[in-house]
Amino acid sequence: xxxxxxxxxxxxxxxxxxxxxxxxxxxxxxxxxxxxxxxxxxxxxxxxxxxxxxxxxxxxxxxxxxxxxxxxxxxxxxxxxxxxxxxxxxxxxxxxxxxxxxxxxxxxxxxxxxxxxxxxxxxxxxxxxxxxxxxxxxxxxxxxxxxxxxxxxxxxxxxxxxxxxxxxxxxxxxxxxxxxxxxxxxxxxxxxxxxxxxxxxxxxxxxxxxxxxxxxxxxxxxxxxxxxxxxxxxxxxxxxxxxxxxxxxxxxxxxxxxxxxxxxxxxxxxxxxxxxxxxxxxxxxxxxxxxxxxxxxxxxxxxxxxxxxxxxxxxxxxxxxxxxxxxxxxxxxxxxxxxxxxxxxxxxxxxxxxxxxxxxxxxxxxxxxx
Amino acid sequence: xxxxxxxxxxxxxxxxxxxxxxxxxxxxxxxxxxxxxxxxxxxxxxxxxxxxxxxxxxxxxxxxxxxxxxxxxxxxx
Numbered sequence: 001x002x003x004x005x006x007x008x009x010x011x012x013x014x015x016x017x018x019x020x021x022x023x024x025x026x027x028x029x030x031x032x033x034x035x036x037x038x039x040x041x042x043x044x045x046x047x048x049x050x051x052x053x054x055x056x057x058x059x060x061x062x063x064x065x066x067x068x069x070x071x072x073x074x075x076x077x078x079x080x081x082x083x084x085x086x087x088x089x090x091x092x093x094x095x096x097x098x099x100x101x102x103x104x105x106x107x108x109x110x111x112x113x114x115x116x117x118x119x120x121x122x123x124x125x126x127x128x129x130x131x132x133x134x135x136x137x138x139x140x141x142x143x144x145x146x147x148x149x150x151x152x153x154x155x156x157x158x159x160x161x162x163x164x165x166x167x168x169x170x171x172x173x174x175x176x177x178x179x180x181x182x183x184x185x186x187x188x189x190x191x192x193x194x195x196x197x198x199x200x201x202x203x204x205x206x207x208x209x210x211x212x213x214x215x216x217x218x219x220x221x222x223x224x225x226x227x228x229x230x231x232x233x234x235x236x237x238x239x240x241x242x243x244x245x246x247x248x249x250x251x252x253x254x255x256x257x258x259x260x261x262x263x264x265x266x267x268x269x270x271x272x273x274x275x276x277x278x279x280x281x282x283x284x285x286x287x288x289x290x291x292x293x294x295x296x297x298x299x300x301x302x303x304x305x306x307x308x309x310x311x312x313x314x315x316x317x318x319x320x321x322x323x324x325x326x327x328x329x330x331x332x333x334x335x336x337x338x339x340x341x342x343x344x345x346x347x348x349x350x351x352x353x354x355x356x357x358x359x360x361x362x363x364x365x366x367x368x369x370x
Numbered sequence: 371x372x373x374x375x376x377x378x379x380x381x382x383x384x385x386x387x388x389x390x391x392x393x394x395x396x397x398x399x400x401x402x403x404x405x406x407x408x409x410x411x412x413x414x415x416x417x418x419x420x421x422x423x424x425x426x427x428x429x430x431x432x433x434x435x436x437x438x439x440x441x442x443x444x445x446x447x
Contacts, residue, residue: 010399034447035446035447036447037447050409063389122447123447124445124447126443129445133440146447147443147444147445147447148382148444148446149379149445149446150379152378152379152444153444154441157436172425173418173425173433174416174418174443174446178415178416178443179443182416183380183416183442183444183445184380185417185445185446189380189446191446196446196447222441224378224439224441226378229385233376233423234422234423235379235420235424235425235438235439235441236420236424236425237425238424238425238427239429240427241427244427297446307393312417320406360401367438
């Protein structure tokens with residue numbers, strides 16, 4: 001261990017070599033290298049965690065950069081795990097960075113987290129959050145949860161027994177995931193860049209506290225942070241009554257769980273398509289293309305070709321008597337369009353073919369802007 | 371009797387009140403019913419109630435000065 005590197009925390013009252021050794025002998029898995037993951041990874045690396053796992057299947061995009069401060073403009077298009085591994089190794093070559101360049105699924109997550117002492121959920125969607133929660137409960141791994149929206153953040157530690165031996169998990173707060181479109185995500189609702197910086201840094205702080213045993217980790221509590229008010233509100237979490245939710249008891253039942261990210265979950269007649277399928281379908285007669293974004297969103301599309309029905313006035317779309325047989329819905333990221341597609345499916349049943357462009361305009365930018 | 375309401379995220383946009391006179395309302399179930407009648411959009415969003423900084427899993431009595439927090443799940447990162 002390079003003593004000079006860690007000098008300022010080695011001389012800290014209550015920290016010292018004992019705590020530093022614990023960090024060096026520990027390992028932490030960070031799932032998601034986004035707004036929360038970037039600062040968490042930077043501070044954990046700088047602090048001298050022995051081994052850090054980093055899982056993310058995404059590439060860097062321009063709209064990431066206002067909050068994902070580990071990445072530079074020249075990194076756009078590169079795998080986040082590749083860029084992050086390089087930057088983190090430069091920050092502290094003593095730390096072993098293990099990169100997993102893929103998204104977590106029910107098929108890979110158990111194996112992934114089995115190898116770590118502490119798990120940090122730095123993802124950006126409910127499917128992954130429930131998947132990670134349930135996997136951590138099954139394998140009894142402490143989970144540092146955080147999520148942000150707009151100007152507010154949430155932070156909690158689950159699966160870590162308090163002084164009374166009580167543990168809680170995310171399902172004690174929200175037993176089942178929200179429906180698609182019920183709660184907006186960052187790409188729809190927006191997020192101020194510095195906010196995940198604050199909350200992700202707090203995740204790193206909690207990991208360091210859990211590992212070294214200093215201070216009071218946020219066990220069985222959820223902290224609500226408001227950046228505009230600069231205020232904190234802590235709520236105590238208690239286990240929900242028995243049978244409020246069902247968690248898998250072993251890995252084989254875990255593998256059968258429905259986490260909402262499997263194709264079969266989408267109602268039969270709503271089909272998520274990619275851009276080449278969109279191209280094929282639009283050639284058919286009787287195809288209607290609908291943009292459900294708000295009128296201020298860019299890039300603006302040709303209104304003659306893409307009829308606009310903003311999601312904020314969904315009822316207008318539902319009131320419309322559509323004559324076309326094929327309806328393709330698009331939006332910025334393919335989340336609102338999927339939700340709108342489900343509503344249309346409820347109205348038309350199997351009478352019409354209803355499609356949603358997966359990944360939205362953001363994923364197929366070249367197609368829409370050329 | 372008056373209680374304090376604290377709300378977060380999307381809920382704060384819907385439920386724009388801090389202090390609430392709840393004459394005739396005795397418990398959190400009654401409060402929930404009242405809020406969902408005044409703010410119908412609340413019915414469409416998942417949320418959890420906390421009473422005096424503690425999550426509640428069942429109907430709980432309210433007293434003057436009770437603080438009720440209404441917390442939605444966040445997914446962003």
